[in-house]
Amino acid sequence: MYPDGLHASPRFVALSIFAAAMISAQNKGSAEKGNEVFDEQCASCHSAYTSDRKVGPGLKFLFAKEKLESSGKPVSDSSVREVLDKGGKGMPAFKANLSEDDKTDLIAYLKTL
Ligand code: HEC
Numbered sequence: 001m002y003p004d005g006l007h008a009s010p011r012f013v014a015l016s017i018f019a020a021a022m023i024s025a026q027n028k029g030s031a032e033k034g035n036e037v038f039d040e041q042c043a044s045c046h047s048a049y050t051s052d053r054k055v056g057p058g059l060k061f062l063f064a065k066e067k068l069e070s071s072g073k074p075v076s077d078s079s080v081r082e083v084l085d086k087g088g089k090g091m092p093a094f095k096a097n098l099s100e101d102d103k104t105d106l107i108a109y110l111k112t113l
Pocket of ligand 1: 042046080087
């Protein structure tokens with residue numbers, strides 16, 4: 001009923017939007033996956049629900065704070081990634097134990113706290 005071109009193009013547009021959404025979701029990280037990693041690797045030392053200290057500082061409102069308690073650096077994707085990579089006093093370095101994607105997901109999750 002329709003010429004081929006007309007038929008294919010909306011589908012192509014829909015696919016492109018889907019692909020673009022997948023790519024941007026990947027770059028921003030998944031808070032949901034970050035939550036899983038947090039529960040496995042971080043929750044024993046950090047509370048996600050309060051600012052109270054367990055072994056390390058509570059991480060509720062982390063990204064609402066101006067500075068990291070540990071280093072005094074401004075809270076940002078890169079300063080938090082640095083903490084994850086290098087660890088700190090009493091915190092193990094995760095550089096070798098978490099993939100870049102895990103870290104991106106964790107940061108996305110920490111932003112929701
Ligand atoms: C063995 C306990 C332990 C584990 C496991 C741990 N941390 Fe930590 N974390 C700490 C301690 C202690 C500090 C404070 C370090 C310092 O003062 O130098 C800290 C600091 C931090 C900070 C900086 C907070 C601030 O305000 O300065 C972040 C962010 C953080 N941890 C995130 C994580 C994440 C995410 C994980 C899981 C991948 C994790 N930690 C696993 C103990 C831990």
